[in-house]
Amino acid sequence: MFNKQKIDSGDESINIQAGRDVHINSQFQFSLEELKAFLNESQTSLPALSIKYLVSQTFDDLIAIANSNLEVIPVMNPLLVENNVFTSLQELTRSESGRYRDLGKYGNNFNSVEDYLKEYPEAEIVEGRQGRFPYFDTIRSPEFEELEKLSEDDPLTRAILDHKVHEKFPTALIGTYEHGCWGVPLIEEYILRGVWGVFLTIxxxxxxxxxxxxxxxxxxxxQTFESTSKATLKSLAYTLPRAPIKPNETVVIPVSILITPIGGITTNEISRIPKFADGEWFRELSHQSGSPDDLEEMLSFGTLIAPKSISFQSQNKKHSVDIHDFDITNMYTINRAWQCGSCPHLFFTSDQAVYIRELLPDGQNTTVSDSFTVPENVKQFTIAELEDETTYIDSLYINDVLTAKSLKLDTGDSVSFFVSSGDTVRLQGRYLTHRDSASDAPFGTYRNSLINDYLNSNRDLRIN
Known part of the structure; x- marks a missing residue:
């Protein structure tokens, strides 16, 4: 049962939603031991309080929070503060029923890149698989009519159109790639902005x-969408409900709704606690590092709060503690996504690593062969397993010489080989997915993000 307490504090009206008796979904909730082990560094030195920011990166979780369902918040005994950021969250999610929001949506099918460029001559070819969208063959901006159609199924696009800021803040791009699983030579995918809810947890x-x-x-x-880099911050004090907070209870304060750049941001994962549900979905709590430059490219929706300090009473004594600024380079995130398993990935390295393509594309549970020729200036190639699967390479030949055999690559593993221009590489192997994959879900944006994260984590590697 939820308890409510409402107070007025000047111009700000704040509620607190208490979830003391809420049922926790054991499939998705983290244990107290896991949380204490994972969130072992507080952002304050005061023993009485543990203060952290938590970023919810999944839209259906934000829908749940907007409806005061606190099961999706990975803290013990959450107490949700309702403020004007919470009101904006309700506006953004009000017409949604809790379904998952992919960051990609399928468009139309085409026979080739050449046919696509005839239809859309303004589309740009992704040269050399470099830049922000290495997984895609072409990129273009959608026409207004396409955005209107997209808005029927995407709440963020609908909100951006409703606020009439789509020209100032583009909501999507359209990329194309070969869909080998469906036998489609070229398919469109809308590459969307993500929605983050940033919460201060105490x-x-x-x-x-x-x-x-x-x-x-x-x-x-x-009350609208704005660039975070142009936000004008002014000092403001929020009076909080004077409700007693019991030991091990956590006050959760919404502080901002951030809209990520199109295609997401690149991150380095520091650590994580994965929690897998049945079937094709998983949920995980991660400690990640992003780039301050990406934060500058983000939008905010509604009010943006940068907490500075909080005062409280304990045993009839008054205390005040400073609060660490939200730091995208050191953030804790909760995410839910579908399982994606399909092929290891091939990278070439000359001065730096460049994405090339998928290997063994027909090799799910079946041993198949693949081959490629090393182009000029390439000194090394890498086979990386980035997805939820295990790759088995039975044999790998360079210029018909057996170079490796019986290789096993689990998620996150990679293997590299030095080569010269003109070398021919043949390999035989297969891959096994760890769990059921969401075969109908758009995967271009997701794989593009995996590839970008890999390239970002290896960007300082050079071959002399």
Whole structure:
């Protein structure tokens, strides 16, 4: 049962939603031991409180939170504060029923890149598989009529059109690639912006009740989409409900809704706790590092709050503690996505690593052969397993010389070989997916993100 308490604090009206008796979905919730082991560094040195930012990157989780369903928040005993950021979250999700929002949506099919360029001469070829979209063959901007059609099935596009900011802040691009699983030579996929909910979590680690009093912040008040780099922050204090917070209860304060750049951002994973559900979906809590440049490219929707300090009472004594700024290079994220398993990936390295293509594309549970010729200036090739599968390479020949055999690559593994221009490479192998894959879900944007993350984590590697 949820309990509500509402107070007025000047111009700000804040509710607190208490989930003390809420049922926790054991399939998706993390244990207290896991959370304490994972979130072992607080952003404050005060033992009574553990303060962290948590980024929810999944739209259906944000829908649940907007409807005061706290099961999806991976903290113990969450208490949700309702503020103007929460109101904006409700606006963005109000017409949705909890379905998963992919960051890609299928468009039309074509016979070839040449046919596509005849239909859309403004489309740009992704030269050398470089840049932000290495998985795609071509990239173009959608026409307004295409955005209107997209908005029927995508809440973010609909909101951007409703706020009439689509020309200032483009909502999507359209990429193309070969869909080998379906036998489609070229398929379109809408590459969308992601939606992040950023929450400040404050856990009572003491043995007694505490009462929060005031949250000092720098705040940008807004009711629409704006560039985060141009936000004007002003000092603002939020009076919090004077409800006693019990030991091990966590106050969850929405502080911003961030809209990621088209195609997402590149991140380095520091650590994670994966939690797999049945079938094709998984949920994981991750410690990630992103780029400050990506944060500058993000949009915000509605009010943006930058907490600075919080005051509270404990055992009849007043305390105040500073709050760390949200740091995209050191963030904790909760994400839910579908299982994607399809082929290892091939990279060439000259001065730096470049994505080439998938290997063994027909090799799911079946041993097949593949081959390629090394182009000029390439000194090394890498086979990387980036997806939820295991690749088995029975044999690999360079210029008809057996170079490797019986290789096993699990998720995150890779193997590299030095080569020279003109070398021919033949390999035989297969791959086995770890779990059921969501075969109908658009995968171009997802794989593009995996490839970008791999290239980002290996961008400093050079071959002399």
């Amino acid at each position: 856990t009572n680690n003491s043995d007694t009740n505490i009462i929060f009093e005031q949250l000092e912040s720098e705040t940008h008040l807004s």
